[in-house]
Amino acid sequence: MMIQAPKGTKDLLPQDSYKWQYVENKFREIVATYGCREVRTPAFEATELFERGVGDTTDVVQKEMYTFNDKGGRSITLKPEGTSPAVRAFIQNGLYSDAQPTKMFYFTPVFRYENVQKGRLREHHQLGVEMFGSMDASIDAEVIHIAMRVYKELGVKNLTLNINNIGCPTCRKTYNEALKAYLRDNYDNLCSTCKTRFEKNPMRILDCKESKCKEIVKHAPVILDYVCDECRGHFEKLKSYLQALNIEYNVDPQIVRGLDYYSKTVFEIINNDITVCGGGRYDYLIKEIGGPEMPAVGFGMGIERLIMTLEENGIEIPKPTYMDxxxxxxxxxxxxxxxxxxxxxxxxxxxxxxxxxxxxxxxxxxxxxxxxxxxxxxxxxxxxxxxxxxxxxxxxxxxxxxxxxxxxxxxxxxxx
The missing domain is CATH 3.40.50.800 (Anticodon-binding domain)
Structure with missing residues (x-):
């Protein structure tokens, strides 16, 4: 019997590899103009990195990680996303001592045990940008500008940018109490996973994919009504920087993103009702996993989904000359x-x-x-x-x- 590739994985064949090389080269060209330099992190990390960074109440940690014990009895996880490993590398190698901001980019495989879907496999690949050291909303806008440029310079026109501000620990605490008060009457109708989130991290319920939970949170309190003055001011500055770059945006108070490390700015880029890029600010992640108190912002973009988006928009990637x-x-x-x-x-x-x-x-x-x-x-x-x-x-x-x-x-x- 012939051995097959595992479910949710896909071979990249020689006749298609030029498409990946093309978008990767375009990405490298764009991020270089912002001073970003490449980081490469291992395919697996200590499980604790993702439990502390991504959050143990997220779908990623609770349902999707490939975790195992190695021969030394250590709990190891194939990385499910690119940000936490980049942050771990930033801390471990003392890059916080360098002149800031530090600007990184990466290409990486990521592994999530989830239902195989269009443009998303159990092993898929991301390109991403992480910028460390600046609290200013201008760097949030810069990160968004990069993500928008990647798609636009590859020829995609009908893009929608949605932004939100999900606050900081101070205003998040007030919001969580309001959210719990709203959800309490519907507690019995929540899925079992969301019941475990109710006390520890009720905001994660907003990101649940279960239809009954999605229906319950439709009329939940909006985080923007609870953000503190500092977070509100940061959001207004972000808007002004986006306007300075002539980037159109919509404020979508429903965006919370699926990872716990986000604070303040979160954003998504949509094409034909599909999210093709997501990211935001994570000012507390560096300290959470053992580094100094230092802000950061970034995004991740699936390469398979990027190429699929180009194809669905009728954009043909130029085929190179293989043989002179x-x-x-x-x-x-x-x-x-x-x-x-x-x-x-x-x-x-x-x-x-x-x-x-x-x-x-x-x-x-x-x-x-x-x-x-x-x-x-x-x-x-x-x-x-x-x-x-x-x-x-x-x-x-x-x-x-x-x-x-x-x-x-x-x-x-x-x-x-």
Whole structure:
């Protein structure tokens, strides 16, 4: 019986990898203009990192994490999101001692045991940005600007930005009491998970995916009515910075995000009723997992969902040229010369292929067409003796008579 990939995982095949490379390169170009530098964190972390950071009352921790004990008896979790590991790296490596703000970006696999759905697998991949050290709302706006630019510069136009402010521990305490008072009459109708959240973290009930809980919270108190003066002022400044960047937004008081570490700013970017990016401020996470008191803000964006969004919007990712030149051969001398020349041209940056399958010349030409080589060259014994051959441009059939040892001429013609 053939071994299959585990449910909820998917192979990225060679014929599709250029799409990922394209969006990753575009992302790298954009974040570089903001001074972001790459961080790479392990695929697994101590389970405690996510219990303390993401929150033990979240769906992620309660239902979705891949957690196991290693051979040393330590509880290990495949990372379900990118922010907490980036923060752990920030603390462990003392980056808080550097001049602030610190700006990071990453590409990472993430693992969540959840129902497989469109654009979301049990192993999927995120790109993200994290910025540490600034309390100012200008950096919230900068993070949002990056996320919007990624989609816009990839060609997606119909984007909706929704923002909210979910307060700080001071005003959250007042709001939680009001929320509990509202939910108390419907406590018996809450799902079992939300009943456990009622006392410890009632705000998590707003993020429940169960239909009966979603119905109950439809008319729940709104957090914006309870935020303190500092949080309200921060939200107003964020709006002014977004307006300065000509970024249109909607205030959506229902956004709370699914992770506990968020405070103040939270946001989501929507395309065709699908959330394609989410993020916000997390001013208490660094201290919560053992670092100094320091603010931060960031976002995560699923790469699979990003590519799916481009496809659904009819945006075609340009396909690169995979092969500049195919060098076919006849006879042992011709094959040896083709092998030598193709490898020499590769060292000069020319994408080149030669025959490894002992095909007949006609079959070699068909293979050249199949791999979409821009040029084709056939070397036999006579070409080896004369040191000359015809370089054929496949698009129009034009031939260029060329000496085999004139490497610069090969490069000039192929790159013209």
């Amino acid at each position: 030149l195919y060098i076919g051969s006849m006879g042992d001398e011709g094959k040896l010369e083709a092998f030598k020349l193709s490898n020499l041209l590769r060292t000069k940056g020319i994408k080149c292929e030669c025959d490894h399958m002992d095909r007949k010349v006609k079959a070699q030409m068909r293979h050249s067409n199949k791999i979409e080589a821009l040029y084709t060259l056939i070397i036999g014994e006579s070409e080896v003796e004369s040191n000359e051959a015809d370089l054929k441009r496949m698009s129009d059939g034009e031939k260029f008579h060329i000496k085999l040892d004139n490497i610069e001429k090969f490069i000039e013609i192929i790159n013209s």
